[in-house]
Amino acid sequence: METLLKPLQDLVDKFRSLEGVGKKSATRMAFSILNMSEENARAFADAIIAAKTNIGICSVCQNISDSEICDICSSSTRDHSIVCVVEDPQSVMALEKVKEYTGVYHVLNGTISPMKGIGPDMLTIKELLKRVENENISEVIIATNPTVEGEATAMYISRLLKPFDIKVTRIANGLPVGADLEYADEITLFRAIQGRRDI
């Protein structure tokens, strides 16, 4: 057995196609499948199909959803005049965990990235503009990640929103809570000073 058995190698390849999974992890996971009962392996396969089949995109905010309009967009307790623009569904999850934000979201599905060949038209920016035009929105919070691409995308969107008479804000940069000034990078420190507040 110089190489893996074909069905095992195929499975390892599938695991490797997942984000952030290397050869060793993929092999370990494939062996985990082999060590499962046939029933559990079948349930695993079914869960993949079920997730892929039952989860679609909310027609309003473009977040993942198991219904035409997601729970957040159809909620009557949320403030539909504030829209938080994020890169992906994971960002929505992260913000929802905080339980502080009561507005709604708009998921871009990425950031503008000439390096990866992702242009503005491949994101859901036109859907955002349509919402700003047609819905009664008073503020758009741009919460793309504070990376080069996230910042560029934020700038791009903020410029497009200029003609509309709404507030456009960007989430704050600064030191993460619990951090140490000694180890903070210069740009973060600069932003933290720039963004200082009265106490």
Added chain:
Amino acid sequence: METLLKPLQDLVDKFRSLEGVGKKSATRMAFSILNMSEENARAFADAIIAAKTNIGICSVCQNISDSEICDICSSSTRDHSIVCVVEDPQSVMALEKVKEYTGVYHVLNGTISPMKGIGPDMLTIKELLKRVENENISEVIIATNPTVEGEATAMYISRLLKPFDIKVTRIANGLPVGADLEYADEITLFRAIQGRRDI
């Protein structure tokens, strides 16, 4: 969306059931599935079923195999009088990569571990004894891992093999190639001195 969508949470749980996969990795992998095309997701599910359905156990050496008797056991170029006893199929893979060993294998499917409730009868030890009785075996190399459980299992098996008139050996302990004496643990150094050879 305080928690994940049900089908997504189900998929995350499935990934978490794999060995060595935590909550964050599982979530990342589940999102990778969502970002796949439906065709690729279906191929992933099929690969799980295919691996589970098409891979069985070799009736001779108990290694994973896609036929009744595996390629190694049915090979005419290998020395069937030497049997290397290992814990799992991964060990066979590791040894095969070296291309030095030309004997055959016997896969125990674990080690004796009272802590995990694994007794000798849950391993393929009786199958090994049957092979030693019926086949023309001259040497058994015990290559369980040099851990507490691997050593205990090696001792147990070597005692069971005493009544048979065959050579029973254990793979060598010592410093791994490229290691530094300064950082070697004491037991490894002790074993390295004990196992010293003429040059």
